[in-house]
Amino acid sequence: MVTDEALEQFLRPFLAAQSIEACRSAFPRWRHQLALQGIDHVPSPLSTAPSDARAVNLLCLLVRQHSDHRDPMVEHNLRNVAGIRPYKL
DSSP: OOOHHHHHHHHTTTSOHHHHHHHGGGHHHHHHHHHHTTOOSOOOTTOOOHHHHHHHHHHHHHHHHHSSSOOHHHHHHHHHHHTSSOOOO
16 A cells, blocks of 8 residues: 555655655545556655556656646656556557
């Protein structure tokens, strides 16, 4: 099961403590999205295991979508690699 502590640990190498605190309100929604995708644990953000790639990509997408500075192209690519939707040709 994904916990708030696991999400914080995932974010710690990339975000300042204030930014992590600002993301806390989105954690319940992130946990729900991860569960819908069948992801039951938060891997290390530096994991190179193929089995963790989808979870890392989905978490990166959720963080990007929560940001005030959005980049549609990056989010589009993350949705593709996270398996949110099929690739568009």
